Amino acid sequence: ELREARALAYSAWAHFFTPSRPQDENILVGAIGCQADKTIEAVNAFIELLDAMPINQTRWDSAHAAILSAYRTNPISSRSIPGFAYDFNALGLEQDPRSNRYDSLQKADIDSLRRFYEKEIQPKSILLSIVGDSKKIDLNELKRIGPLTEVKPEQLFKR
Numbered sequence: 132e133l134r135e136a137r138a139l140a141y142s143a144w145a146h147f148f149t150p151s152r153p154q155d156e157n158i159l160v161g162a163i164g165c166q167a168d169k170t171i172e173a174v175n176a177f178i179e180l181l182d183a184m185p186i187n188q189t190r191w192d193s194a195h196a197a198i199l200s201a202y203r204t205n206p207i208s209s210r211s212i213p214g215f216a217y218d219f220n221a222l223g224l225e226q227d228p229r230s231n232r233y234d235s236l237q238k239a240d241i242d243s244l245r246r247f248y249e250k251e252i253q254p255k256s257i258l259l260s261i262v263g264d265s266k267k268i269d270l271n272e273l274k275r276i277g278p279l280t281e282v283k284p285e286q287l288f289k290r
Contacts, residue, residue, distance in 0.1 A: 132180055133163060139173040140165040147251070151218040159252060167267035174259060174276060181257060184248050191241045202233045 133143040145161035159181075165173045207215050207227075219228055257277075261268070265281065273279050 132185065133173060133176055137176055139163070139169050139176055143177075150222070152221055153223065157251060159255070167263050170261060170263065170268045171272045171276075174261070174273070178257065178276070181252060184252065186241060186245055186248070188241055191244060195236070195239065199233070199236055202229060202236065 134140045140163045142164040143162070145159060148158050148160060150156060161177065163173050163177060215227075219226075222228075259277070261273070270279060270281070
């Protein structure tokens with residue numbers, strides 16, 4: 132949407148992560164790669180998508196098929212198996228959860244996407260991190276979106 136339909140970004144993606152520990156929360160992480168002068172417009176568009184995600188049957192069909200294909204064709208690599216097994220055991224699971232997820236995904240439809248969005252995405256708080264040259268970004272406009280904390284590069288790299 133941000134990259135193709137609105138031409139606001141060179142790249143844009145989002146991924147919903149489930150926790151690997153019982154006490155952790157689900158989290159939606161996204162990234163937008165854009166020109167500094169498009170930052171405000173891209174951030175506003177991203178927030179708009181989170182607030183009112185367009186749910187489209189054609190996109191659903193394509194994404195649904197791609198996810199099912201990924202489950203069928205991307206096994207856990209042999210080097211990743213111990214960490215993967217540790218993670219699902221830490222969640223109290225007796226077996227690899229991907230089999231159940233795959234079965235659930237096969238039964239999923241666009242209405243299940245809508246319910247998931249309304250429960251897990253739409254009502255949640257948003258934390259934005261913007262990396263870029265602050266001289267090229269209208270910080271006053273960013274402050275209108277929400278509270279702004281500016282972090283200097285030297286603060287990021289202190290150990």
